[in-house]
Every structure is written in structure tokens, then in C-alpha cells.
């Protein structure tokens with residue numbers, strides 16, 4: 621069997637827990653435990669929440685679990701030029717627009733969509749005034765323009781089957797945040813393409829995000845990887861684990877002398 625080229629992409633905003641161990645293990649198995657087919661990506665775009673010490677302890681945890689990778693980890697924070705280049709292209713194609721609205725204004729418009737759209741809410745003058753005052757714009761997908769293109773109406777998940785892809789449900793998603801200049805969606809699509817990922821494995825909590833990413837692959841004319849979302853590790857009450865849930869941190873198991881096999885088995889037993 622030819623291994624897929626897969627990735628594990630933690631955000632260095634806390635310690636990895638059992639849920640991450642399971643996710644990393646799924647990606648590693650799909651790569652046939654071959655370091656030349658496995659990519660570690662550090663999703664550190666949100667610089668206000670990411671810390672180097674978490675990045676290092678996440679890498680230590682993954683090595684402890686037995687995972688390894690040949691290429692140097694891909695750091696999103698080092699790829700801002702690449703994201704900007706894609707934004708320039710989407711702008712030239714008329715597929716995105718700058719949005720100067722505040723969060724409160726956006727919420728008000730979305731709760732009464734028949735009155736105006738996010739794109740048309742400000743007059744040209746208001747738009748210029750805000751730009752002149754130095755207000756930074758977020759960039760949103762222009763679904764009205766995008767609808768003119770011929771696009772798929774569904775996508776396939778290897779575990780969950782055919783899923784809908786609806787521009788109406790999606791709305792004018794932000795693909796460049798005003799504070800960061802890029803977004804999770806944009807970076808993930810470009811990173812997966814540039815690192816030649818053939819299969820994206822990740823938790824089912826991210827399944828709702830996938831249509832936006834598939835759409836971006838189409839708009840940027842990039843091949844679409846396979847997707848396989850997996851069920852999540854949950855605690856006794858059925859809640860999915862959070863990074864602040866220290867009791868389930870891999871570091872805790874490591875420090876108390878548990879083996880990686882024990883941790884993987886435990887994570888598998890908590891999948892729901």
C-alpha cells in the first residue's frame with residue numbers, strides 16, 4: 621500500500637492531551653509510520669495565544685509517542701508572504717472584499733439579513749472614511765461572486781461519507797483576519813498544498829470547517845486532498861477534552877512513568 625502523506629498540526633497554545641495523541645496517531649498510521657510521509661505543522665498564526673515553550677513540549681510529546689518526521693516542522697508564522705500572495709490573487713479575481721465592520725455591526729446585519737448584506741452595509745464614503753482613519757480591514761469571501769463559478773455541491777469524507785457544500789450556509793467567511801492578516805482556512809489550504817499532503821486526518825469537530833477549505837482549494841485552483849475526520853476522545857461526561865484539562869495532558873502520563881502504548885490504548889478506549 622502506498623502511504624498517504626499526512627500531517628499533524630497542533631497549535632502551541634497549551635499542552636497536548638489524549639485527544640491530540642489519538643489524532644496524531646491516526647495521521648501517523650495513515651502515513652504507514654514513515655517519517656518521509658508525515659509532516660509536523662505548527663499552527664502558530666494566532667501570535668497572542670501561541671508560546672514557544674508549548675511548541676517544544678508538544679514536539680517532545682510527539683517524539684515520546686514514537687512519531688518522527690524527516691522535514692523540518694512547517695511554521696505558519698513564517699509563511700505570511702505566501703498567504704498574502706494568495707490573498708492578492710483572490711482579490712485580483714474579485715472573489716474577496718475588505719470588510720471594515722465591527723463585530724457588533726456584523727452581528728446586527730447577520731440577524732436581519734433581508735435589510736442589507738455584509739458587503740453592501742457601508743456606503744463608499746463610510747468605507748473610505750474608515751480606511752482613512754486607519755481601521756484595518758478583514759477580508760471576506762464574496763459568495764455572490766463565487767456563485768457565478770461552477771463549483772461542487774458536495775464533498776467526500778472517507779469516514780462520514782458525502783457531505784454538503786453550500787455557499788448559502790457558509791456565508792461570506794473571513795479569510796484574512798484584521799489582526800493577523802490571514803486565517804485558519806487560508807493557511808491550512810496553502811500549507812496542505814505546499815507540503816503535498818494527500819490525506820487530511822483530524823477530529824470531527826473540524827468537519828464543519830472543511831467545506832470552506834475545499835472551496836478555497838477550488839478558487840485557488842489547487843488539488844484537493846482526501847479527508848478523513850475521526851470521532852473525538854471524550855471524558856466521562858461526554859465532553860471533548862480541552863488543553864486546560866491538565867489531568868489528561870500527555871506530559872502528566874509521561875511524568876508518572878506510563879508508556880506510550882498505554883496512552884495510545886487509553887485514547888482509543890475513550891473515542892466516542
Ligand code: GLU
Pocket residue numbers: 629630631663808821822826
Ligand atoms: N491547528 C488545528 C487544531 O489544533 C488543526 C488544524 C487542522 O487539522 O486543519 O485544532
